[in-house]
Each structure stands twice: as structure tokens, then as C-alpha cells.
Amino acid sequence: MAETAQAIEVRDLYKRFGPLEVLKGVSLTAKQGDVIALIGGSGSGKSTFLRCINMLELPTAGQVTIHGESIEMKSDGHGGLMPSNRKQIQRIRTKLGMVFQSFNLWQHMTVLQNVIEVPVHVLGQPRDKAIEVAEALLRRVGLYEKRDAYPSFLSGGQQQRAAIARALAIQPLVMLFDEPTSALDPELVGEVLSVIGDLAREKRTMILVTHEMKFARQVASHVVYLHGGVIEEQGPPEAIFENPQSERLKKFISSIH
Numbered sequence: 001m002a003e004t005a006q007a008i009e010v011r012d013l014y015k016r017f018g019p020l021e022v023l024k025g026v027s028l029t030a031k032q033g034d035v036i037a038l039i040g041g042s043g044s045g046k047s048t049f050l051r052c053i054n055m056l057e058l059p060t061a062g063q064v065t066i067h068g069e070s071i072e073m074k075s076d077g078h079g080g081l082m083p084s085n086r087k088q089i090q091r092i093r094t095k096l097g098m099v100f101q102s103f104n105l106w107q108h109m110t111v112l113q114n115v116i117e118v119p120v121h122v123l124g125q126p127r128d129k130a131i132e133v134a135e136a137l138l139r140r141v142g143l144y145e146k147r148d149a150y151p152s153f154l155s156g157g158q159q160q161r162a163a164i165a166r167a168l169a170i171q172p173l174v175m176l177f178d179e180p181t182s183a184l185d186p187e188l189v190g191e192v193l194s195v196i197g198d199l200a201r202e203k204r205t206m207i208l209v210t211h212e213m214k215f216a217r218q219v220a221s222h223v224v225y226l227h228g229g230v231i232e233e234q235g236p237p238e239a240i241f242e243n244p245q246s247e248r249l250k251k252f253i254s255s256i257h
């Protein structure tokens with residue numbers, strides 16, 4: 001694998017759900033260390049875009065390349081694509097750490113069990129090694145003392161920090177965040193943004209879907225504004241937030257502030 005490989009390269013991605021065309025040719029490249037903030041109104045296709053990157057949704061057309069490895073797709077015979085190699089999809093998923101709006105922790109497992117599950121049962125890491133890594137990650141996100149608690153006993157902010165530790169435990173090449181603070185009570189947003197901010201400062205490659213514009217302005221290296229399934233405008237955060245060109249983006253930014 002070339003040293004210069006982009007972390008993520010998405011080319012001309014289309015996704016339709018029946019008659020509804022949600023993504024209409026989206027291309028985006030994330031280099032290592034990039035923090036890409038993906039912004040846009042509700043229904044603009046942000047979640048679908050992230051989900052197509054890790055193949056939780058199959059694109060209708062287009063190409064996704066993760067660290068130089070293109071995901072091989074073939075026609076499904078109905079105008080869509082399907083993976084031609086399921087093992088490859090599984091392997092690529094282990095390079096992507098996904099954090100969802102609704103945390104999605106496994107409720108029947110403790111915090112620690114949540115964090116070691118994939119490393120032990122999917123990646124085949126020795127349990128004691130996985131626990132060591134997990135405990136270090138839980139310390140980082142301020143949850144070490146909650147390692148034996150079940151998710152339902154945690155606040156939303158704690159659950160989301162546990163979900164971030166779980167995503168980090170696979171040592172992903174890229175972190176994908178889908179509105180990680182949107183489900184949180186306002187007083188819990190800061191503790192989660194602080195963890196994500198630390199990751200951004202460490203230059204961890206990430207694509208972050210967020211409505212937290214002030215935060216995006218601070219941490220993003222590049223901002224992409226999606227509208228109606230196409231990239232309407234993109235650029236460095238200063239340009240996007242202080243000098244937006246499109247009328248729609250201007251309206252969007254002022255509606256959120």
C-alpha cells in the first residue's frame with residue numbers, strides 16, 4: 001500500500017432508495033490527518049453518505065476507496081451495485097470507526113465488553129491485550145470507573161464517550177461520526193465534543209457530520225456543505241463560515257447560529 005494513499009476517496013457516488021435519489025454524484029477525498037466536517041440540512045444525504053462509505057448502504061453507482069483499496073462492486077441486476085467480495089467489505093469495515101447519533105452500544109454488555117467485543121471476536125486479538133487497550137481508551141474518554149457498568153446506567157454523554165472508545169479500539173484508519181451530539185441534552189454536548197476535539201488535534205482522520213457549527217469551525221480542516229444530495233459548496237472553515245458563496249449556504253449558516 002502506497003504511503004501516499006488517500007485515507008478515503010469517494011468518486012461520483014450515487015444512492016437511490018426506490019424512486020428517491022438521495023446522493024447524486026458526490027466525490028470527496030480525505031487525506032490522512034484531515035478533519036472533514038460534513039454539514040447540511042436534514043434529509044440532504046449526510047447519513048446516507050457516511051453509511052455508503054462503510055457499505056452499511058450499498059451505493060447505486062460510484063466508487064469508494066479506503067487507503068488505496070477500492071471496494072469491488074458488481075451489478076445487482078436491478079440497476080444497483082452489490083459487493084463482489086464480502087470478505088473485503090468486512091476487512092474494510094475494520095478500518096473505519098463509526099459513531100452513531102444514537103450511540104448503538106450493545107445493551108446487554110458492560111462498557112468494557114462493548115469496547116473489547118470487536119477486537120476479540122472479529123479481529124482475534126488476545127483478550128488480555130484487548131482489555132489493556134480498552135482500559136487505556138476508557139481512561140482517555142474519562143470512563144475508566146464505569147467500565148463494568150451497563151449502558152442503561154450511563155448518561156447519554158457517557159454512552160457516547162463509550163461508543164467513541166469502542167470505535168477507537170479497532171485502531172481505525174478513519175473515524176466516521178454521524179451527528180454524535182444530536183441526541184444529547186445540551187449540558188452533555190461539551191464532554192463529547194471535548195473528546196472529539198482531542199482526536200482532531202491529534203490529527204486523526206475523520207469525517208464528522210455535525211450541526212455544531214462553532215465546533216466545526218474550530219476543528220475542521222475542510223468543510224463540505226451537502227444540499228439535495230450534491231456538494232453545494234466546500235472549502236476551508238474560514239471561507240465556508242465567514243465568506244459563504246451560495247445563497248443556500250448563507251441561509252443555512254444563519255439558520256443554525
Ligand code: ADP
Pocket residue numbers: 017020022040041042043044045046047048049
Ligand atoms: P441526513 O442525514 O442528511 O438528514 P439521510 O441521509 O438520513 O439525510 O436521508 C436522506 C434522504 O434519504 C431522506 O429523504 C431520507 O428519508 C431518505 N432515506 C434515508 N435512508 C433511507 C432508507 N433506508 N430507505 C428509504 N429512504 C431513506
Ligand code: MG
Pocket residue numbers: 046047048178179
Ligand atoms: Mg442524518
